[in-house]
Amino acid sequence: MKKYIIQSVRLTVVLLVLLCVVYPISIALAGKFSKGNGGGEKITKNGKVIGYALIGQSFTKPQYFWGRPSAVNYNAAGSGGSNKGPSNPDYLKEVSNRIDTLLKYNPSIKKSDIPADMVTASGSGLDPNISEQGAIIQIKRIAAYRKIDERKVAELVVANTQKPFLGFFGPTTVNVLKLNFALEEFGSRK
Structure with a gap:
């Protein structure tokens, strides 16, 4: 023993x-x-931190690319999903409202063009990326609001598109904060 x-x-x-x-x-x-010395990848402008590349943020103005909706209002301290199932009437109404908003601000797209990530919240509520298609459907709106040629906005999307890890692990995504930062930088150079 x-x-x-x-x-x-x-x-x-x-x-x-x-x-x-x-x-x-x-x-x-x-x-x-690692990148950011363990403090996350910070995006800075004039020495001031404007955001973290790995945490989703709210962009609601029409002249910016919109990110994925958040069930926790982008609160990193309380990340989580909505836990509402696809047959929940409240959830269906939220998704329907998000679709209506996208169609209102992007009249050139059809309902079938909207990728699921633009109207459904992620499991954490903090997803910083959208699909490439989610960025593409917003190009026309942003070009019109900013009075920029659509091709220039499309070039910014392409430049900020992240390919799958090792070429085949995961989807092609676009980091919304980095893309909006590049959009601001482009606007200040004009």
Whole structure:
């Protein structure tokens, strides 16, 4: 019996050292060598942080690209989905309202052109990316509001499109904050 207790205590001490000291330190060091030194990829303008590239933000003005809807109002402290199923009448009404808003501000598109990510919230409510199609359907609206040639706006979308990891893992996406930042930078150069 004494033999098993000593082995259990030794194993507990080894696991405590590994999981409470070695692992957290190795993760912190890996973060320090990553983009943003473990503090996330910050987007700055004139030395001031205007946002984080990996956290979705609310853009509602028609001259900006709109991101994916959020069930938590883009609150990073309380991320989560709506937990409403596809047959829930409240959920269906929310999605229908989002579709109506997109069609109102983008009259050149058809309902069938709207990708699902533009009208449904992500599981975290903080998705910073939209699909490439989600960006494309907004080009005409943004070009009209900003009085910019549509081709220039399309070039910004292409320049800010992220291809799938290793060419085939995941979808092609566009980071909304980076794209809107590039749009602002382009507007200030005109």
